[in-house]
Ligand SMILES: NC(=O)c1ccc[n+]([C@@H]2O[C@H](COP(=O)([O-])OP(=O)(O)OC[C@H]3O[C@@H](n4cnc5c(N)ncnc54)[C@H](O)[C@@H]3O)[C@@H](O)[C@H]2O)c1
């Protein structure tokens with residue numbers, strides 16, 4: 001079933017991906033944003049974010065006349081049968097999700113929505129928001145549906161078009177079915193439920209992922225203390241289908257625009273109903289500790305004091321494959337290093353703009369020049385193939401702190417560099433045994 005006209009409000013990672021992908025599925029989509037520059041750019045077919053395949057889908061949609069960009073939600077909803085809300089829900093001062101953008105769109109378009117329109121909330125919002133939006137709208141003919149989005153940045157289009165599942169929640173069955181039908185072509189398992197449960201799925205999933213990562217980061221720390229090797233430990237765990245191999249990679253802590261704010265939001269919501277959730281709090285606290293562990297390793301690498309030390313950073317984004325710096329653990333580590341007196345130079349393939357207090361260079365080898373230590377913070381594949389002999393020549397020191405266990409330790413050894421990973425120091429080298437076994 002094709003809908004004649006869908007409005008998508010917000011053209012960020014989620015909104016633009018949703019709009020372009022729904023258009024590619026055959027729907028007619030009008031995307032709106034408050035950002036004039038963004039809208040002008042999108043009308044010209046230019047996508048301002050790094051997302052594989054997105055620019056192509058936008059170009060196709062524009063050329064086919066199925067995708068349109070307008071300024072302001074009020075200019076998108078005329079004649080729409082469905083309106084998607086894809087606006088930000090950032091962390092507020094108390095950790096709760098800030099719903100100002102959702103509420104402002106509802107106030108802006110409430111009276112303009114055509115009779116029988118369905119409002120679909122794709123933004124990540126606390127349980128009860130669909131009900132709240134319904135009462136703000138005060139339109140008995142307009143149903144409010146929760147349809148959380150699970151795409152990851154860096155693979156947004158692929159995730160949207162090949163989802164593990166679609167979740168649609170509404171207390172009115174026919175509205176839920178109308179929304180689920182928009183995705184029919186994707187053939188994904190679909191969970192139809194009430195609005196509160198759909199809203200809860202999103203937080204429960206993100207917080208579970210965060211908990212898995214905090215667990216694995218804690219296991220890595222323990223491995224270091226006990227002389228075990230976390231790379232082999234997680235491989236051994238991951239083959240267990242009940243655990244699974246993904247989200248078992250230790251790192252400098254989890255970040256990005258979602259996991260940090262969503263863990264805090266669920267924690268705040270739990271507190272608001274008097275529910276003590278120590279598991280979630282420990283997940284957050286373990287993550288906060290992680291960045292201090294990285295700084296400790298760098299401090300050791302430069303001989304005990306960061307004051308005046310030159311430290312090169314490989315990677316600034318919160319993970320590879322994105323240009324998004326929101327809540328990046330790399331930036332948090334950079335802040336701590338700087339506070340302790342380090343002078344920083346950074347390279348990231350996705351970041352070209354300068355940052356205050358960190359010199360951003362466009363050549364990765366510039367990071368090595370005169371560096372007392374280098375710290376890899378983001379797992380960009382190109383870092384693996386750096387010329388380590390050249391790095392050795394350029395550096396003043398000899399240690400690479402690899403917070404993602406991403407680099408080829410032997411290649412660094414051969415170049416005379418000292419590799420310091422996560423959860424592996426003190427463990428024996430089992431590569432020879434591994435070769436015999438395989
Ligand atoms: N980024 C992700 O990977 C991801 C994945 C799943 C869910 N989410 C959730 O989706 C929501 C949006 O996230 P995002 O990363 O796409 O945000 P974003 O910041 O990239 O984009 C939001 C867009 O909304 C626009 N906007 C703000 N107020 C508006 C208004 N009143 N009218 C029209 N446009 C307005 C902004 O200008 C911006 O372009 C959040 O709730 C987030 O938690 C994000």
Ligand SMILES: O=c1ccn([C@@H]2O[C@H](COP(=O)(O)OP(=O)(O)O[C@H]3O[C@H](CO)[C@@H](O)[C@H](O)[C@H]3O)[C@@H](O)[C@H]2O)c(=O)[nH]1
Nearest residue numbers: 149150151152153247248249251254255256258259318319
């Ligand atoms: O094994 C791993 C996997 C991830 N990370 C880190 O965890 C963070 C989050 O990574 P990821 O989940 O891939 O990033 P997002 O694009 O923020 O996606 C998450 O947040 C989105 C917004 O809610 C959800 O839609 C996605 O399902 C959810 O994975 C990043 O800092 C990663 O470096 C690790 O350290 N080790």
